[in-house]
Amino acid sequence: MATSKRSEYGESSIKVLKGLEPVKQRPGMYTLTDNPLHIIQEVIDNSSDEVLAGGASRIEVTLHKDGSVTVTDDGRGIPVGIHKEEGVPAVQLVFTQLHAGGKFEKDSGGAYSFAGGLHGVGVSVTNALSTRLEVTVWREGKEHRIVFADGDVIEPLTSQKSPRPKSATGTRVHVWPDPKYFDSPNIPVEQLTRLLRSKAVLMPGCEVVFINEKNDSTQTWKFEGGLREYLLSEMTAEPMIPPFESSGYATDESMGFAVGEGASWVVAWQEEGVPVRESYVNLIPTPAGGTHESGLREGLYLAMKAFIEAHGLMQKSVKLLTEDVFARASAILSAKVLDPQFQGQTKERLNNRDALRLVSNFVRTQFEFWLNGHVEEGKKLAELVIKQAQARQNSAKKVTKRKGSSVAVLPGKLTDCESEDISKNELFLVEGDSAGGSAKKGRDKDFQAILPLRGKVLNTWEVDRDRIFANNEIHDISVAIGVDPHGPEDDPDLSELRYGKICIMADADVDGSHIQVLLLTLFFRHFPALIRKGHVFVARPPLFRMDVPKTGRKPARTIYCLDERELAVERKKLEKDKVNMDKVTVSRFKGLGEMSEQQLWETTLNPETRRLMPVTFGELSLSESREMFDMLMGRSEAAMRRAWMENNGDQVEVDI
Known part of the structure; x- marks a missing residue:
């Protein structure tokens, strides 16, 4: 009898990826694979952390003719002694273990109080994705050397008397990236140059040198003017008023932040040209922004709004928003966060919720002080900001005029938003009246609307289009969003759509998941164009605190x-x-209604700190998706559903 596939699943089927094997198997999970720049940046970041910790004042990067790169610093040198627990040299651990490094120790005795490489997988990923990597360390009067190939040690650590003076410490890392892991083996010189220049800006007094052997050129940066000098050199137009440059750092824990946490920044407004915006956390570039950038915008907005109100400059018909203050602003922001949480190992976006409050508090206080000391410049800026708000409002009105003249009577339980800007407005379909009450209080009433749903929504998979309005909840949803039910082949009129984002917000438990499925069934079956156009989302509230x-x-x-x-x-x-x-207390939320309005705002409503998942058709075709919904939601498919659950039940995390 032939052996079934199921019986072949045994102990030998379980594969354990050890050491750096996970990186080699799935490099895209650990770094950017367009080109090797990011794995080189990991090495540069380590040298930058040495500067940040006060251990180095010079970084030299050499791009060799063969495409390899050498990074040298004059820091303290990576420790080379035998690690007590692992029994191998510390420098070997740093380059061969995913979670090894000197940056996990966060108290005042830690080697790096504020460091960017906090995942502990940085240079080990560099090593894993390189054909060869050589490390030389000058420390305690000796020169130490270790060599790796494909992530493995091929020349164990050796030590000899250093040809340098005992005080001349440092680290040199020579990397040969493996081209098979990258779309292009070439390091983009322009991006590397920009990265090194920005490092010099963020580390005043540090000399950064770039030697390009491919064209025999050398560039050296050592900025004394810091952020201001850098921003002005990058801007394509003259600032309309003097740049606003300042900083703020916690000096004690009375503010709820660790000593030393804070930010420095420079902001310049221009009437024309493309704004320049760059942000960093502990010297790590964050091109996708994050909560620290949101804090900068919020602080500028709150201070500007207070200044405009204090001087009676606001017009009655104008509603000022954060984007109006920041639209024409060029800015460089450098934040220090003790324990930064990035979105993914590529560290492109900061996720710390507290960083928003940290930066916003300092920026608002400093900007209010600056505006009061530069009243004429402040009034000139206020004029620009108000014009920006008027232009935005006029643009929104043009969209409204294109709508039909007929107006449906909106559901009485809908708490609508004030804005008419469809691209910004959000509708939250909230499970339960109690959660709806918290959401109404915690939302931003300018652009967020709340529609509470009572009880389970009807399973509409097998309900005809002309009968779904018999259900009050579905009737209210359709009227609120302003779009009529339609089929997958239809091209419905979306000009009456009232919200750019329609967000399903249910509890993070089994019942909440059931309501999510019922609502997703409704949208897939009767409003598929909203999914196709990217208007449907699922809000993900936390289950634990x-x-x-x-x-x-x-x-x-x-x-x-x-x-x-x-x-x-x-x-x-x-x-x-x-x-x-x-001493750590863990509590489980029984539902959204248990959250306070502030908790609901921080975790589920605030665009800067929430988790909002877009709903898309995914990898399945339309016909395959229909078959799946038929099996899961069809009344006559109980037998098929049961078989499917028996085959896939082991993949489910049970929530009892």
Whole structure:
């Protein structure tokens, strides 16, 4: 008898990826694979962290003719002694273990209080994706050398007397990226040059040198003017008023932040040209922005709004928004965060919720002081900002005029938003009246509308289009969004659409998931164009809240976790930071209605800190998606559903 595929699943089927194998198997999970620049940046970031910690004042990067790169700094040198627990040299651990490094220790005795390479997978990824990597360390009067190939040690650590003076410490890393892991083997010189120049800007007094052997050129940067000098050199138009440059850092824990956390920034407004915007966290570029950038925008907006109101400059018909203040602004922001949480290992976006409040508080205070000391410049800026708001409002009105003249009577339980800008407006379909009440209080009434849903929504998979309005909940949803039901082949009129984002917001438990499925069934079956055009989203509220006590330099804080898996990850991080887990309180939200309006805003409504998942058709074709919905939602498919659950039940995380 032939052996079934199921019986072949045994102990030998379980593969354990050890050491750097996970990186080689899935490099895209650990770094950008367009070209090798990011793995070189990991090495540069380590040298930058040495500058940040006060251990280095010079970084030299050499691009060799064969495409390899050498990064040298005059820092303290990577430790080379034998690690007590692992029994191998520390420098070997740094380059061969994904979670090894000197940046996990966050108290005042840590080697790096503020560092960018906090995942502990940086240079080990560089090593894994390189055909060869040589490390030379000058430390304690000796020169130490170790060599790797494809992530493995091929020349163990050797030590000899250093030809340099004992005080001349440092690290040199020579990397040969493996071209098979990248779309292009060539390092983009322009991007590398820009990165090195920005490092020099963010580290005043540090000399950064770039030697390009391919064209025999050398460039050296050492900025004394800091952020201001850099921004003005990058801007394509003259600023209309003097740039606003300042900084703010926590000096004690009274503000709820660790000592040293804060930011420095420079902002310049221009009437024409393309604005220049760059942000960094602990010297790491964050091209996708994040919560620190949101804090800068919010601080500028709050201070500008207060100035305009204090001087009676606002016109009655104008509603000022954050984007109006920042639209014509060029800005460089450099934030220091003790424990930054980035979106993915590529570190392109900062996710820390507290960073928004951290930067906003300092920016608002400093900008209010600046405006009061530069009243005429402030009034000139206010004029630009108000014009920007008027232009935005006029643009929104033009969209409204294109709509039909007939107006449906909106549902009485709908709490609508004030804005008429469809691209900005959001409708939250909220499970339950109690959660709806918290959402109404916690929302931003300018652009967020709330429609509470009572009870389970009807399963509409097998309900005809002309009969779905018999259900009050579905009737209210359709009227609120302004779009009539339609089929997958139809091209419906979306000119009456009232919200750019329609967000399903249900509890993070099994019942909430059921309501999500019923609503997704409704949109897929009767409003597919909204999914196709990218208007449907699922809000992801947290299931757990962790209250963490003060630890070392880190003040008491609250961490929200989406599910059990994220809770486990956060627990491991806290244990690594030597937090007393007996004093950590973990509570589980029974539902959205249990959250306060502030908690609901921070975790689920605030565009800067929430988790909002777009709904798309995914990899399945339209016909395959229909078959799946037939099996899952069809009344006559119970037998097929049961078979499917028996085959796939082991993939489900049970929530009891």
